[in-house]
Amino acid sequence: MTSRSHDAEVLLFSSPHCPTCSAMRPMANDIAASFDGAVHFRELDTTADRETVARYRVKGVPTLVAVHRSTEVGRFVGARSRGEITKIFETARSGTRTRGTISSTDRTLRLAVAGAFAVAAFAASIPVLWIFAIAAATFALSDLVRS
């Protein structure tokens, strides 16, 4: 699905009127440089390159796709942090497929809910809420355990 000359490639699908894409572009370029050529980075304008958009079934921007030996191994849709962009580059390099990776914001909020259940369980003396707290913490960290 990608150029034969690149074993590992990260594609950033963007559009000219997408402020999030503009914010992610310099970060992705920086990270690509830090990989010292091990991962090829390419930005694609979704308004111009309709064929590639259709091939990768891109539905919105920004979308980051990790490709390893012509096979998609990871995908992030929407705004992502530097750490998460780095992770998708590592995914492209290693070829290890990412499964259901959640964003750092989502993880933080899920952990906050786990904490809230724990506070409520302690303050209101409702033991069953500890089960909710553990379930919420598991939900927040489950993708780390699986990967």
Add this chain to the structure above:
Amino acid sequence: MKGNEASWDRIVRIIAGVALIVGGFAAVGGVGAWIMAVIGVVLLVTALVGWCPIYATFRTGTKRETPKITA
């Protein structure tokens, strides 16, 4: 299941959920406290998953959608 709650919405739900559970037992008591606790738990669960069934019913939400690619 695609989320329909913005981060600020989820934070408000977390604060309100804890306040309802703790406040109910601290200040109200009895059946009222349990009703408040159930509402609080529902708020916390919707904050956890980032999806609100009421928003979904009315096809609305607070989360800003990722811009769609238009032809």
